[in-house]
Amino acid sequence: xxxxxxxxxxxxxxxxxxxxxxxxxxxxxxxxxxxxxxxxxxxxxxxxxxxxxxxxxxxxxxxxxxxxxxxxx
Numbered sequence: 520x521x522x523x524x525x526x527x528x529x530x531x532x533x534x535x536x537x538x539x540x541x542x543x544x545x546x547x548x549x550x551x552x553x554x555x556x557x558x559x560x561x562x563x564x565x566x567x568x569x570x571x572x573x574x575x576x577x578x579x580x581x582x583x584x585x586x587x588x589x590x591x592x
Contacts, residue, residue: 525582526574528554528567532588535559540584552580 529537571583
């Protein structure tokens with residue numbers, strides 16, 4: 520596993536926040552994988568959860584960050 524590698528994903532509601540967070544992360548962590556979404560258009564959040572979760576399962580990354588403003592828990 521690459522130490523410090525991070526995978527990040529979001530739904531459309533948090534796309535602006537992800538863009539800001541990526542700007543911060545790219546300055547601090549050399550290996551950031553952006554798993555989308557890539558715009559504020561409506562999306563199905565599972566399409567972006569799965570790739571980041573798979574990165575963890577396959578030991579490709581150390582951490583994942585998921586931002587989902589439309590999900591109610």
